[in-house]
Amino acid sequence: MKIIFDTKIAQSYKSNSQKIRVLSESWVDNEIFCPNCGCNVSSYENSRPVADFYCSSCKEDYELKSKKNGMGKKILDGAYKTMIERLQSANNPNFFFLNYDIKNYEVLNFVVIPKHFFVPEIIIKRNQGIKDRPSYIMCSIDLTRIPKSGKIFYIKNKKIESKEKVLKNWSKTLFLRKSKKAELKGWILDIMKCIDRLEKNEFTIDEMYSFENLLSQKYTNNKHIKDKIRQQLQFLRDKNYLKFTGKGKYKLI
Numbered sequence: 001m002k003i004i005f006d007t008k009i010a011q012s013y014k015s016n017s018q019k020i021r022v023l024s025e026s027w028v029d030n031e032i033f034c035p036n037c038g039c040n041v042s043s044y045e046n047s048r049p050v051a052d053f054y055c056s057s058c059k060e061d062y063e064l065k066s067k068k069n070g071m072g073k074k075i076l077d078g079a080y081k082t083m084i085e086r087l088q089s090a091n092n093p094n095f096f097f098l099n100y101d102i103k104n105y106e107v108l109n110f111v112v113i114p115k116h117f118f119v120p121e122i123i124i125k126r127n128q129g130i131k132d133r134p135s136y137i138m139c140s141i142d143l144t145r146i147p148k149s150g151k152i153f154y155i156k157n158k159k160i161e162s163k164e165k166v167l168k169n170w171s172k173t174l175f176l177r178k179s180k181k182a183e184l185k186g187w188i189l190d191i192m193k194c195i196d197r198l199e200k201n202e203f204t205i206d207e208m209y210s211f212e213n214l215l216s217q218k219y220t221n222n223k224h225i226k227d228k229i230r231q232q233l234q235f236l237r238d239k240n241y242l243k244f245t246g247k248g249k250y251k252l253i
């Protein structure tokens, strides 16, 4: 995998934003494989309203967002209302996020966020509408609200991950696509985020219970938070996301 843009192909473009669009799309077209099946992705000939790339083999769709320099915590996106509507629709694409160094056109980070991690909670309203259309509210995607397992790196700080690892990380959370009920899925994602906050591979049930207060602030009607935590951990074990190692101990797989 090359991590430098091929700047020759964009020499005729004057506008910087056009230049970057051409360079980044061409780079993805040449270098990126579909995380679902490993085949190469292709760009849609004419830009489609919701996706930029597709996999002709397994039919997954991908939208590309690029950002120069640091990765940041948020990705700016389009209209808030459209985004929220999209989350409910079946053709919501997965998300490619490309972060590059503007000085030497080098790729710093490349991440795929599977569409099943897109819940309304990660979409944040931006205060201002656009000029002359004050009621038109734009949005951003808050990366900090997505569990680590929902940010699958191909390139992290210029270091390339193996294809095998990308495919494995992708397949690990596909079970979330079957969770249609928003509240159930919300619980699973919250438990994943709590595990992330412990910042270790092995942890205990007591460590997880320390999030009881935090979770009860969100799920105010639930009087059995500890039971719910245990239940979600069992669910994640059944889905091979983690395993029990005995006596209230867990290990991420």
Ligand SMILES: [Zn+2]
Pocket (backbone or CB within 6 Å): 034, 035, 036, 037, 038, 039, 055, 056, 057, 058, 059, 060
């Ligand atoms: Zn595919």
